Amino acid sequence: MKFWIVSALAILSAVALALSGANEYLFFAGFVVLQAIILATGWNILGGYAGYVNFGVPGFVGVGAYTALALHLLVGAPLIVQIVAGAAMAALLGLAVGVLTLRLRGIFFSIATIAVVFILEAVVMNSRFLGGATGIQLTRPDDVWLFGTYTRMLFVMMTLMAVVALSVARYVQNSYIGQGLRAVRDAEEAAECSGVPTLKVKLIACAISGALLGVAGAPMPMYLSYIEPLSTFNLHYAVIALAMPIIGGTSHWIGPLIGALILGTLQQIVTVTISSELNVLVVGVLLVVFVVAAPDGVIGLVKKWKTSSK
Amino acid sequence: MFFSFELLFEAILFGLLLGCFYAAVSLGLSVAFGLLDVPHVAHPALLVVGSYGAYMLGDWGIDPLVAGFLLMPVFFLVGMLLYRFYYETFERRGNAAGVNGLAFFFGVAFIIEVLLVVAFGVDQRSAEADYIGESLRLGDLRLPYRLLIAAAVALVLTVVLSNFFSRTFVGRAIKAVGQDEGALRLMGADPVRIKQLAFGIATSVNALAGAMLIIVSPVEPTMDRIYIGRTFCVVVLAGMGSMKGTLAAGLVLGVTESIVLTLFGASWATAVAFGLLLVMLGVRPQGLFGR
Amino acid sequence: MENILEVKGVGKNFGGFTALSDVNLSIRKGERLGLIGPNGSGKTTLISCISGALQNDGGTIRFNGESIETLPAYARTRRGIARSFQIPRPFASMTVLENLMVPLAYVGGLSGSKARAQGLEILDEMGLAEKAESSSASLSQVELRKMELARAMAAKPQLLISDEAMAGLSGSEVDDVLDILIKLNKQGITIIMIEHIMHAVMRFSERIICLDAGQIICDGDPKTVVGNPQVQRAYLGD
Numbered sequence: 001m002k003f004w005i006v007s008a009l010a011i012l013s014a015v016a017l018a019l020s021g022a023n024e025y026l027f028f029a030g031f032v033v034l035q036a037i038i039l040a041t042g043w044n045i046l047g048g049y050a051g052y053v054n055f056g057v058p059g060f061v062g063v064g065a066y067t068a069l070a071l072h073l074l075v076g077a078p079l080i081v082q083i084v085a086g087a088a089m090a091a092l093l094g095l096a097v098g099v100l101t102l103r104l105r106g107i108f109f110s111i112a113t114i115a116v117v118f119i120l121e122a123v124v125m126n127s128r129f130l131g132g133a134t135g136i137q138l139t140r141p142d143d144v145w146l147f148g149t150y151t152r153m154l155f156v157m158m159t160l161m162a163v164v165a166l167s168v169a170r171y172v173q174n175s176y177i178g179q180g181l182r183a184v185r186d187a188e189e190a191a192e193c194s195g196v197p198t199l200k201v202k203l204i205a206c207a208i209s210g211a212l213l214g215v216a217g218a219p220m221p222m223y224l225s226y227i228e229p230l231s232t233f234n235l236h237y238a239v240i241a242l243a244m245p246i247i248g249g250t251s252h253w254i255g256p257l258i259g260a261l262i263l264g265t266l267q268q269i270v271t272v273t274i275s276s277e278l279n280v281l282v283v284g285v286l287l288v289v290f291v292v293a294a295p296d297g298v299i300g301l302v303k304k305w306k307t308s309s310k
Numbered sequence: 311m312f313f314s315f316e317l318l319f320e321a322i323l324f325g326l327l328l329g330c331f332y333a334a335v336s337l338g339l340s341v342a343f344g345l346l347d348v349p350h351v352a353h354p355a356l357l358v359v360g361s362y363g364a365y366m367l368g369d370w371g372i373d374p375l376v377a378g379f380l381l382m383p384v385f386f387l388v389g390m391l392l393y394r395f396y397y398e399t400f401e402r403r404g405n406a407a408g409v410n411g412l413a414f415f416f417g418v419a420f421i422i423e424v425l426l427v428v429a430f431g432v433d434q435r436s437a438e439a440d441y442i443g444e445s446l447r448l449g450d451l452r453l454p455y456r457l458l459i460a461a462a463v464a465l466v467l468t469v470v471l472s473n474f475f476s477r478t479f480v481g482r483a484i485k486a487v488g489q490d491e492g493a494l495r496l497m498g499a500d501p502v503r504i505k506q507l508a509f510g511i512a513t514s515v516n517a518l519a520g521a522m523l524i525i526v527s528p529v530e531p532t533m534d535r536i537y538i539g540r541t542f543c544v545v546v547l548a549g550m551g552s553m554k555g556t557l558a559a560g561l562v563l564g565v566t567e568s569i570v571l572t573l574f575g576a577s578w579a580t581a582v583a584f585g586l587l588l589v590m591l592g593v594r595p596q597g598l599f600g601r
Numbered sequence: 602m603e604n605i606l607e608v609k610g611v612g613k614n615f616g617g618f619t620a621l622s623d624v625n626l627s628i629r630k631g632e633r634l635g636l637i638g639p640n641g642s643g644k645t646t647l648i649s650c651i652s653g654a655l656q657n658d659g660g661t662i663r664f665n666g667e668s669i670e671t672l673p674a675y676a677r678t679r680r681g682i683a684r685s686f687q688i689p690r691p692f693a694s695m696t697v698l699e700n701l702m703v704p705l706a707y708v709g710g711l712s713g714s715k716a717r718a719q720g721l722e723i724l725d726e727m728g729l730a731e732k733a734e735s736s737s738a739s740l741s742q743v744e745l746r747k748m749e750l751a752r753a754m755a756a757k758p759q760l761l762i763s764d765e766a767m768a769g770l771s772g773s774e775v776d777d778v779l780d781i782l783i784k785l786n787k788q789g790i791t792i793i794m795i796e797h798i799m800h801a802v803m804r805f806s807e808r809i810i811c812l813d814a815g816q817i818i819c820d821g822d823p824k825t826v827v828g829n830p831q832v833q834r835a836y837l838g839d
Contacts, residue, residue: 053412055351100592106408107349108591111542115584118539122581133577176706183703187690189654192674193683195707195756199673235535239420242413250409251694281424288417291410292399 003170007163014159018152027155031223033264034158035216039237040244040256041165042212045172046094047242048250050205051185052106056097056113057241058233059120060090060210064217065232066130072138072221073129079157079222086218087211094210098203121233135228138221154223161219165212169253172208181205213241236280243287249299258298320451321572322565327457329564331526333557334464335519335537336544337471341512343542344551345488346505348396349412352419354537356513359422360385360520361529365435374437375459378521382514389513390506397502419534426531434528442525460522464557467515472553484508488551539583546590549597558599562586603665605630605760605791606651611660613646613815620646621815624660628760628793633786635806635823636795639836642812644795645687648762652684653677664760679708683758685749687765691737697724697748698733704756720755727751727781743774750781761785762793767801775801803827811835 018027039057046052054060064086071077071085097116101109125133140150172178180201183191192198221227240263248259263283270279294301335357342350360381367377400411436442441455475481487504495501523529544563548555563583571579590597606628613621621643628634638644649655651662653674662670669677683704692700701720705711711719724730727747732740740748746766753761763782767775779801786792796802802809802823809826811819813835819826826832 047409051409053409053416055416100588104591104595107343107412108546108595110349110351110412111538111546112588112591114535114538115588118536118584119581119588122578125577176712179703179706182694183692186692186694190686190690190692190752191703193652193654193678193686193756194704194752195675195678196703197673197675197707235420235532239416242416246410246413277424277428281421281428284417284420284424288414288421291414291417295410 003167007167011156011159011163014156018156019146024149024151027149027151029268030155031151031158031219033260034155034162035219036240036244036260036264037162037257038158038165038212038216039241040248040260041162041169041253042209042216043241044209044245044250044253044256045169045212046202046205046209048245048255049173049178049181049185050202052102052202052205053110053242054113054209054213055110055238055242056116057213058235058237059113059117060093060213061217061220061237062117062120062124062229062232063090063093064214065220065227066124067214068218069130069136069138069221069227073136079154079219082222083157083161083215083218087214090214090217091207091211093214094206094208095203098206102199102202102206117233117235117238121229124229124233131228133229135226136221137226140222140225150222154219158219161215165215166253166257168208168212169256172205173253177201177204239280239283239287243283243290245297246295247286247290247297249297251296252299255297255299262298317572318569321568323451323453324457325565325568326561327453327461327564328568329561330461330464330557331457331522331560332540332544332563333560334460334467334515334522336541336548336556336560337467337553338512338516338519339541339545340548340551340553340556341471341484341508341515344545344548344556345484346508346512347488348393348509349408350415351412351538352415352422352534353512353516354534354541355419355422356385356388356516357520357523357537357541358426358529358531358534360517361524361533362426362430362435362520363517364521364524365437365529368437373439374521374525375439375463378518381517381521385517386510386514389516390510392513393506393509397505419538423531423534430531432530432532434530435524436528437521437524439525456525460526463518463522464560467518468553468557471515475553480504480507484511485551536580536583539580539587543583543587543590546587546595547597549599552597552599555597555599559597562598603630604628604663605632605665607661607663608647608651609661609663611647611650611657611662613643613650613655614658619815621650621657624812624815624817626810626817626820628791630759630791631786631789632791633783633805633807634791634793635802635809636793636812637797637802637809637826637832638812641814642835643815644812645764646815647812648684648764648793648795652682652762654684675707678704678756678758681757681759682762683753683756683760684762685746685753685764685766687768689742689745689749691740691745691748693736693738695737696734697729697737697740697751700737700748700752701755704752708756723751723754726784727754728777743770743777746770746778747781750778750785754785758790760791760793762795764795765797766794767796767798779805799827 043054043057046054067086067089068082071082097112101112124130180196183196184198184201188198244259244263245256247262249255267279270282290297339353342348342353363381364374364377368374441459445452445454446458475485483499483504487501544556544559547559547562563586566586567579567582570582604627608624608626611621611624624647636644650657653672657670661668664680664682698720701723702716705716705719721733724733729747729751732744737748750766767778775798782792782805794805806823809823810817811826811832818831819829
């Protein structure tokens with residue numbers, strides 16, 4: 001119950017903010033943070049709950065973005081349709097990669113996800129319809145119902161999507177499927193012998209994870225008014241999507257949220273005070289430091305601190 | 311798409327040479343991942359570090375191939391330390407460390423990339439040597455010397471490593487440790503030290519391969535990404551841990567890439583390795599030569 | 602007298618290596634079968650083919666009359682075949698009780714308080730009731746072995762395969778686990794026990810099968826099998 005109250009408050013605050021006279025930059029930055037939350041949450045459903053590492057996050061984000069673009073170019077579809085379609089295509093991609101590699105060891109799944117990024121990038125680069133290597137510019141509608149600018153509307157939409165992502169993660173975690181995923185992560189062969197249909201359960205996680213990653217990517221063309229393959233399929237997304245849940249904690253849905261907020265804030269500080277190259281380095285270093293010293297993330301550290309102070 | 315047999319023949323020849331190079335670059339991974347089962351996605355990043363090392367030594371007038379040899383002992387030590395760290399931090403902790411081990415190497419690869427950008431910038435760097443611009447002429451064909459040298463080194467490396475693993479005690483111990491640690495312990499050998507040695511060898515081979523990389527083409531910091539595809543493609547195609555299989559698989563990849571490059575252009579050529587990898591994983595995950 | 606398990610002509614190859622060749626055996630319902638043989642003889646491979654962890658190459662496996670060779674392991678578990686592992690594989694992030702809740706949910710379809718109640722009952726029978734809320738990662742060796750058996754029991758099996766559950770345990774611990782297995786058998790569960798500890802095998806089994814180099818070399822009552830010269834050579838002649 002608490003969860004729903006907080007979520008409702010979050011959405012209402014977002015709406016209130018969007019209707020207020022706040023600086024436009026706030027909504028640009030807010031979009032990035034919200035996208036990060038969705039990325040981290042989506043990644044964690046497969047990575048944290050099931051233990052299968054998806055390096056190909058840019059591929060899934062790209063599928064979401066380019067599906068949205070295609071619908072916009074073909075039928076002028078409204079944003080919500082773009083998002084749903086992007087999620088569906090990304091879910092299918094997740095299933096495809098899963099079907100191909102989940103019978104093999106975990107690392108082959110991970111390598112296959114990297115392969116997906118490069119192959120999709122090649123496809124987009126060779127497609128004139130999708131803009132090829134140079135990309136496509138879009139025009140956004142000027143006058144948007146209620147919110148005035150498109151950016152503000154996007155901000156509210158992303159808040160809604162973030163809440164959706166978090167509730168999906170929370171639901172999966174506490175469900176029958178989540179129980180099976182945890183068993184798969186801890187001891188896959190024993191899970192299979194305990195009646196868990198491990199392949200099916202992993203494929204479900206692939207699809208849900210993929211869908212959420214697609215949701216994170218779908219609004220991007222409209223957000224930037226421009227889309228091109230090099231920055232969309234950038235491996236930078238992969239490192240961030242991995243780092244946030246590992247920093248926050250992969251065993252619980254709140255971990256990715258914590259990680260996204262910590263990393264998002266840290267990145268803003270570093271970019272503004274030092275430089276943007278170093279910003280990217282910070283993400284990588286934090287990832288390695290946490291993986292080595294605090295594999296259970298912030299959640300794990302808090303738990304340790306609680307039990308040791310008893 | 312202008313098609314001619316001559317063009318195709320040249321593409322195949324070029325591909326064979328390129329393939330030898332790809333095999334050389336993948337030999338280290340065949341040991342680290344194929345034999346030892348370490349999820350070493352940072353291998354290509356270390357390759358690129360080798361290239362930049364050769365580039366820096368080039369500033370002192372040292373030929374890149376010589377530089378590669380000079381770097382080998384350094385990389386050997388780095389490899390041993392890296393494995394030791396990986397073992398103590400992850401392998402010891404058991405099953406659940408699988409995700410973390412992967413994430414660790416990915417993080418390391420990324421950090422290496424960024425540090426290279428900070429140190430050298432994003433522009434391409436090349437090596438300088440007399441043979442780099444020149445080609446061998448055979449009738450109408452022109453075979454670039456840089457590729458011939460890379461192919462030659464690759465062949466030598468394959469033969470040396472292959473013999474090492476099948477004829478020397480240490481080599482056979484390394485092959486055994488991947489399959490049956492218990493038996494090795496009974497023989498009085500310490501599996502961890504053997505794996506450390508193997509990882510050191512794999513990384514030092516990488517130094518030489520890195521030197522060849524910068525001989526063959528200019529390098530820039532994000533090159534490790536495409537090489538993740540190429541090296542893992544070769545290792546999977548080969549069937550894990552086979553040195554000769556690595557050479558054959560490298561040739562397959564080289565020729566395929568070269569043909570695609572000739573017929574469809576550069577933007578599809580980079581996706582070949584990844585596509586081939588996916589096909590292998592789906593159809594025959596034990597590789598062409600594995601069992 | 603129905604056969605709960607019928608294995609006919611089953612083989613298994615790994616690359617060039619033949620782990621099992623032409624294995625035939627039938628097990629009656631409620632039987633206590635001991636499976637012995639030197640290291641590398643194929644015991645674990647055989648039970649992996651039965652439980653579904655491995656796919657057999659050739660031959661048929663029938664469970665309660667139904668062909669199961671093509672079924673994935675989880676489907677065989679749901680039909681009533683459970684196994685414990687040589688090296689225990691706990692779900693380390695869960696408590697002991699939560700470990701049992703997985704098969705209780707995925708085989709028995711139970712959840713919530715019903716599942717907890719049944720789980721606690723099983724743990725009680727195993728002597729693990731006090732450890733119910735402890736993390737499974739904190740258990741001792743013998744407790745882990747008992748939890749493996751408890752988890753297998755939570756899948757409500759008709760056939761239980763115990764793979765060296767007593768290896769490395771002390772004398773009294775071995776008797777502990779043995780008593781549990783005998784008690785389970787009295788409840789009607791058919792049990793296949795792989796074990797190297799001879800006195801346990803002799804005490805437990807109604808019938809013993811000996812494997813060597815992937816083939817069955819002897820099958821009969823305990824005294825006969827143990828006295829068989831081929832069996833003795835297999836163990837000593839290594």
